[in-house]
Structures are given as structure tokens and as C-alpha cells.
Amino acid sequence: MRYVIIGAGAVGGTIGGLLAEAGREVVLVARGAHLEALRSDGLHLTTEAGARVVHASTAAGPEDVDLRPGDVLVLAVKGQDTAATTEAWAGRPVAGGRTAGEDLLLVCAQNGVDNERTALRRFARVAGMCVWLPATFLEPGRVSAAGSPVPGILTLGSVPAGAPDADLAEVGADLAAAGFRAPVVEDVLAWKYAKLLSNLGNAVEALCGPIRSDDARALLADTVAEARAVLAAAGITPTDPEVERRERGDFTLVDLPGVTRRGGSSWQSLVRGAGSIEAAYLNGEIVLLGRLHGVPAPLNAALLRLAERAAARGDQPGEVDPGEIRTTATTAASA
Template identity: 45%
Template structure:
């Protein structure tokens, strides 16, 4: 089994690098500056215990790769970049190629299913960071994160079990699950505050905005008949993942915070808070705070505004619930 990692940023780079370090066959697909840095000096993986340099093949486009029957694609771009990534992949890879959506949200799998026969969802629980070309950071050790997966829309198979075994050998405990999308809806509950954190800073995760976001989502899930799954409070897996400093520095916010910090021009809010707004519109459930966070996050991303410039009160005022 060869792993083709499409999107070698924080998650893709860290997972692909650790798989390669564990002896698995891996090819990374990364953007030009990142690819050049990896090609020249290897992929540097920083974690709380030190640094690891992994020499791993890297390409800049799927068409540079000759795909083989044993290949598995780990899709790890941000959701707003998924349509373009899948178009590129579909031109190069057979439709039978397994595609694992190692991404936040619940929209990527359905997009992938339009072009590929074998699609898998992955529930990514991993505090990682893409800092600069050629470098990724993992803030949890000795377990880097948990990466459960299963077929989309449901079920499991030998491919999922083989992928899980490979990941488990590479510091990412993984289980093949028949109901992976219920787990991904559970992860979405955590991700609701990502864009709010980008707008206001980490304190928003325990403030009134977070309370509204969760309340709206619970109401939408109930109306849609969605039953999310989360690790039970007494599960030993809850202690697997920690968020520790790397080289004396704490992780500077989640993925959405990093999007604003790096001024990428895009953010995942349409597929996190926007997913809840969509469910609300489908089922007649008001979602003013999720919709406001989505709009404000998109505005900040488009205009490349700095993170942590708003307050809870600003968001609630924009939502009309202040």
C-alpha cells in the first residue's frame, strides 16, 4: 500500500511524514515553496520532544504521479480547496482509487463520491500546525493524534483496516468504524468555534458565542435526526491527545486562526458554521450566531484581516442576539 498525501500542510504533512518514518511508502503532494523545501532538506517534523527530519518523495500535482492499484489517497486540503483538488486528482488517478477525506466538516466525502468509487471519511483529532515551508509541528506526544476512518456513507472493509493498522504504527492510533460520519458530526461540534476563535481569540471558546453555537447545532441535529458520536468521558482515548508547547511556544490557535494569521484569503467557515446554517434552513431552525460567524470569518479572510480583532459582543451584535 502506497499513501499519496494530497495536501501536505499541517495534517497531511505530519501524517505523511510519520508514515514515511515508520517505513511506509509515501508520496506527498505540496505547493511549490513547501515542495521545494521538502525536496531540498527533507520534511522537518517538530514536536514537544524534539525534531525529526524525514526524506520523503514530493510532487506538486497529481499528474506527476503514476498511480498504481495499491495506492491510497489521503485528501487533506482545506474543504474550500477540495473541488479543485478532486478535479486534479480525477484527471490523474483511476476512479477505483480509495480516497480518504482526512478533513474537518462533513461535506468532503460527498464531493469525492462524485468522482471516486471508494471514499472514506476520517475523524481527525490531532493538534498540528503548518509553520513555514518544509516544517510542520505536532503538539501531542507520544501519541500524535487519533485518526479513525470508515467507508462513506457507512460500513468498513479490509482497506480501512489496513489503513488503520498503518496509521497505528506511525503514532496515530486508528480504528476502522462502520459509522464514521456520526463521529465526524461529533467532531464538528468541536470545530464550531474554530472561526469564532479566529475572529476573537481563544477565550471565545468558553464564552457566550460558543454557547449559542452549540445550542443552535444541537437543535439542528435533533431536527435532522443526526446522532453525533463522541468519545465517552471514561474512554482511555481521551487522555491520548495533549496540546503541549513546541520549542517553548504554545500552538497559535486552530486551523481557522492560522488561515487568518497567514493571510491565505480563504477559511473553512462555509463548511463548519455554514453546515449548521444549511441544516437550519433545511429544517426551519434559526441559526443566527452560526450564520454571523460564517459571514464575519469570510469577510476577514477575503480582506486578509488579522485574527483576534473582534469580541463576543461584536459577533452577537452581528447576529442580532446581543
Template identity: 45%
Template sequence: MRFIVYGAGAVGGVLGAYLHLSGQQVVLIARGAHLAAIRDHGLTLEDATGSRTMAVPAVAGPGEIEWQDGDVVLLGVKGQDTEAALRELAACAPAATPVVCLQNGVDNERQALRAFEHVYGVCVMSPTTHLTPGVVRADCHPVPGLLDIGRFPSGADSAAEAIAAAFRKAGYESVPRPDIMRWKYGKLLRNVGNAVDAVCGRAAGVREIVGRIRAEAAAVLDAAGIAYTPEDEDDARRADILKAAVADSRGGGSSWQSLARGTGHIEADFLSGEIVLLARLHKLAAPYNENARRWANHFAREGRAPASLTPVDWLATLFE
């Protein structure tokens, strides 16, 4: 197999680095200053063992790749970039190419299935950081993450087994799961708090807001009849496997990092926004998730610094 990592940021960049270090073929698709840094100096991986810079092939888009049998796409872009990425892939990658969604949210796999026959979801539990062009960091050691995989919408086939084996060879924990979307909806319940983490940081009162956002999201999933892994099952999977290399090594999660890098966009529409969509489809209200979505998008559009809104101000706009 050769892995085409479309989106070599935090999760994709770290995974691409470990796959490369384990002797597996990797091509990174990156953009802007990050791509330029990788091409000029190599991809730098930081983890608990130190810093390593490696020469990994990197391109600006899938049209620069000579596609071959055995290629597997690891889709690592944020949810708001999935449509454009799939459009580029569909223009040049064979339709039989497996597409593996390494993303938060639950809509990416559905989009991919329109263009590609073999689509796989991955429940990603891998704390990583990407704030500097050309540099990514694994925040857990010795296991950098959990990457359980399954075919979308359900099932586990030989390709899922082979990809899971490749992930394990790279140092990750990975098992095929026929009910992978149940795990991804469970992960979504954790991720709906990302938007508040991004705009309010870890100020007093944030934990209570996040708890209400998650409870509201769970109620919406229950009303919609959507199965998800409960928190205790999710915690049991993580168990003692994910160990922080440095306490509080990240300033924040993936949404916080988007604001810190000033990307101008954020994936809130595909996290809390997914709950809002489901709520509207089932004639329910989801004010906490809607407020989270709106504030995150406002911060991204305005280029506001992460963690600069107080929880009091966040709550003041709850029912506007």
C-alpha cells in the same frame, strides 16, 4: 500501500512525516512556498523529541505521479479546496483508488464519492501546526493523534483495517468504525467554534459564544435527525491519549492558522456553514453559526489578523 498525501499542511504534513519515518511509502502533494521548501530542503517535523528534516517525495499535483496499484489518497486539503482537488485526482488517478478524507466537516466524503468508488472518512483528533513553509509540528506526544476510519457512508472493510494498521504503525491511535460519520458529526459540533477562535481568539466572553454556537448546532442536527457522538463519548475516546507536548503550544486551531498564514480563504462554509445549510433546509434559524461563518469569511477576504475582533463587536452583528 503507497500514501499520496494531497494537502501536506498541518494534519497531512505531520501524518506524512510519521508515515515516512515508520518506513511506509509517501508522496506529498503541496503548493507554493511550502512545496518549494520541501523540495529544496526536505520536510521538517517538530515534536516533543526535537526537530527532524526528511527527504519525502513532493509534487505540485497528481498529474506528476505515476499511479500504481496499492496507492491510497489521503485528502488533507481544507473543505473549500476539496472540489478542485478531486477534479485533479479524477483526471489521472484510477477510479478504484481509495480516497481517505482526513478533513473537518462532513461534505468532503460525499463529494469524493461522485468521482471515486471507495471513499473513507476519518475522524481526525490531531492537534498540529503549520505556519512556516516546509515546517510542520505535532502538538501532542507520544501519540500525535487519533485517526479512526470507516467507509463512507457506513461500514468497515479490509481496506479500512489495513489503513488503520498503517496509521498505528506510524504512531497514531486508529480503529475502524462502521459509523464513522456519526463520529464526524460529533467532531463537527466541536469545530463550529473554530471561526470564533479565529477572529476573536481567547478573549473573555468567547467561551460563552462558542457554547451557544455548539448548542445551536446540536439543535439543528437533532431537528434534521442526524446522529452524532455526544461530548462524553467523544471525551472518552480522547481520554488520556492526547497529551499536549507543550501547554498552549498553538496560537489557535486550523481556522486561526489559515488567517495567520494569510491564505485568503477559510473553511467556515463547511463547518458553521454546514449547520446553516441544514437549518435552512429544515426551515430553522441558526444566527450564531451564520454570524460565525460571515465573520470568518470577512477576515479571510480582507486579510485581517486573527484574534483582532472583540466578542462584544461579534455579538453586536448577531442579527444583522
């Protein structure tokens, strides 16, 4: 089984790097300066086990990879890039005469719950991955994961729910051999909705900086409460928080030598000046469901609007006060 990591950034780079280190065949798909660094100097990977350089095959895109039966495509791009990326890969030929969309398993190693639905438009075999992986990617060629006692917990399941894809057990075993916890569950989207609730704070962190003040904590709590009301109206039941805590067990974050982890994926998007942010597939998912089911979600709508504005303007994290977010929400709700 070969793993084609589509988007070898923080999450994809860590997963691909550890799989390669464990002896699995891996192709890291990246672009720009990151791709150049991977090709010239390898992947610099830091975990609790230490810093090292991992060498794996690289590609700039689907045209660089001769796909073959048994390949697993691991999609690790941000949600805003899922549609274009799946379109680019689905029609690629697989040795034997069929296409990637017809034959290959696509695993969505992404935040949010819309990626799998988007992927199913073009891929017959789709699995979700609920990613608990505190990874950082701020510099070309370098990624880190600050999880302990394992780098991350990667919960897998087929979409739609039901009997798991025949290859998922092997994928889980390979991820376990690479050092992750990787259980296969029946309803992975229940886990991903639960993770979505925690990811609603990504925009708060990106806009306001570390969530340490009472105002920021209160904003986050109200944002999550708003989202829970929306999910209830939509008839969606996320995995129970107590079950989540039990499954995570002793998993925690640790300090890594030479690495400063200051924020999550949306924070990192602003720091890198990526020009886009995944808030539409996190806070925006709650806004969408709220509008479909008649439940207002003004805080999530304000966070979405301000996060996308910050990304478009090239703002750095921490430039917005929590009070401004509440004012934006109140003004929009009363309009």
C-alpha cells in the same frame, strides 16, 4: 501500499511525515514555497518525540504522480478546496488502464462532513477520517503536532457506513505503526459530526483570538447549543460526548520545544494570509442544515460571514469582539 498525501500542510504533513518515518512509501503533494522547502531541505517535523527532518518524495499535483494499484490517496486540503482537488485527481490514470476515481481508496482527512459527499461524486471508494490532531503549519517546510501520548487520534470508516473498505484495516495498521491511534469504526460520520461541534469554535478563535474571556466562552457555548438543535431537527445523532471522552482517554496537548501553538486551523489560515477559510464547511454546514429543517442558526451564520470577510481582507486573528458577532447575528435575524 503507498500513501499520496494531497495537501501536506499541518495535518497532511504530520500524517505523511510520520508514515514515511515508519518506513511506509509516501508522496507529499504541496505547492509554492512549501513545496520548494520540502524539496530543498526535507520536512521539518516536531512532535513530543522531538524535532527531526523527514525526507519523502514530493509532487506539485496529480500530473507529477504515476499512480499504481494499491495507492491510497489521503485528502488533507481544506473543505473549500475539496471539489476542485477531487476533480483534478479522479481522472488520473492508474497503471493497468483504469482511473484513480474508479480504483483507488480516497481517505478524507479533513474537518467537516461535506468532503466525503463531494468525493463520492467522483470516487467509488471513499473513507472518512475524524482527525484529532493538534497540528501547526505556519512556515514553509515545517509542521508540528502537539498531541500526547500519541501525536493524534485518526478514526477511520467507510462512507457510506457499513462494511469497511478492504484496505482500511491495513491503513489503520500503518497509521498505528506510525504512532497514531487509528481505530476503524462502522459509522465514521457520527464521529465527524461530533468533531464538527467542536470545530464551530474555530471561527470564534480566528475572529476573537484565544477563547479565554467569559464573553467568548459564552458565545462558543451558545453557538454549539444552536448547532445541537439544528442536528436534532435534521435527525443527526453525533457520537455521544462521553464516548468521545472515553476514546480519547489520556490524549492531551503538550508544549513542544521551539514551537508555539496559538490556534487551530482557521486561526492559522488568517495568520498565513491564505485568503480563504473553511468556515463554510463548519459553521456553514449548520446554517445549511438549519435552513433545510426550519431551525434558525443566526450565530453560526454571523460567524461564517465575518470569518470569510476576515480571510478576504487579510485580517489577523483577534480583531473582532464577541459582542460584534452577537450584534451581526441579531441584526440579520431581525431583518
